[in-house]
Amino acid sequence: NAGVTQTPKFRILKIGQSMTLQCTQDMNHNYMYWYRQDPGMGLKLIYYSVGAGITDKGEVPNGYNVSRSTTEDFPLRLELAAPSQTSVYFCASGYNEQFFGPGTRLTVL
Amino acid sequence: QKEVEQDPGPLSVPEGAIVSLNCTYSNSAFQYFMWYRQYSRKGPELLMYTYSSGNKEDGRFTAQVDKSSKYISLFIRDSQPSDSATYLCAMTRPGVSGKLSFGAGTTVTVRA
Numbered sequence: 095n096a097g098v099t100q101t102p103k104f105r106i107l108k109i110g111q112s113m114t115l116q117c118t119q120d121m122n123h124n125y126m127y128w129y130r131q132d133p134g135m136g137l138k139l140i141y142y143s144v145g146a147g148i149t150d151k152g153e154v155p156n157g158y159n160v161s162r163s164t165t166e167d168f169p170l171r172l173e174l175a176a177p178s179q180t181s182v183y184f185c186a187s188g189y190n191e192q193f194f195g196p197g198t199r200l201t202v203l
Numbered sequence: 204q205k206e207v208e209q210d211p212g213p214l215s216v217p218e219g220a221i222v223s224l225n226c227t228y229s230n231s232a233f234q235y236f237m238w239y240r241q242y243s244r245k246g247p248e249l250l251m252y253t254y255s256s257g258n259k260e261d262g263r264f265t266a267q268v269d270k271s272s273k274y275i276s277l278f279i280r281d282s283q284p285s286d287s288a289t290y291l292c293a294m295t296r297p298g299v300s301g302k303l304s305f306g307a308g309t310t311v312t313v314r315a
Contacts, residue, residue, distance in 0.1 A: 098246075125300065125301050127302075127303075134211060134307055134308075136207075136209075136306055136307040137247070137291070137293075137303075137305045139302055139303075142301075142302060150300070152302065184246055184247070188301070190235045190237075190252070190295055190301055191237070191249055192249070194239075194246035194248070196245060196246045197245070197246050199244075
């Protein structure tokens with residue numbers, strides 16, 4: 095039982111490039127979430143999903159897109175990367191009790 | 204005003220001391236309260252989960268919720284160097300698809 099896994103662990107992007115952050119959970123949770131964490135700012139919700147095929151915006155969705163074709167996977171897409179997207183990204187699954195992945199550390203230069 | 208306020212610290216205590224962490228919140232609809240522990244360069248790990256007011260104890264950890272004052276606390280007894288981490292409070296309410304509101308986190312260092 096791996097819980098929530100995320101790939102890649104680290105990535106450096108140039109301004110304007112695109113990438114997909116992968117997230118997979120094996121707990122059969124319907125609810126999944128993407129957060130970003132900036133120093134001293136806590137966790138901000140980017141997008142969330144209540145089940146396969148259903149997604150919705152969180153607090154800071156601009157510059158990101160998501161899809162949810164299966165219960166297990168919830169990828170986050172960055173289009174036209176900007177320096178403001180330099181952050182640590184966490185995927186989580188669960189309902190009131192959320193379980194987090196190890197994170198992806200992204201730098202946009 | 205932020206929905207959830209947490210003293211950012213940092214907090215430095217000697218080994219064996221009691222660590223006290225607090226959060227206040229403004230939304231009286233919050234009913235579910237959590238504490239997460241986050242080690243450096245790792246993901247948050249759920250430490251304590253409580254529903255409504257009262258106390259919950261788990262080993263050296265005690266979580267308190269006072270809904271009348273909109274105030275939650277986490278106490279760590281007999282603190283150990285392995286407790287050195289950032290502690291995040293989080294809370295949610297019914298009807299929002301489990302979306303959590305987080306505090307900014309308090310960094311704790313336990314000195315051996």
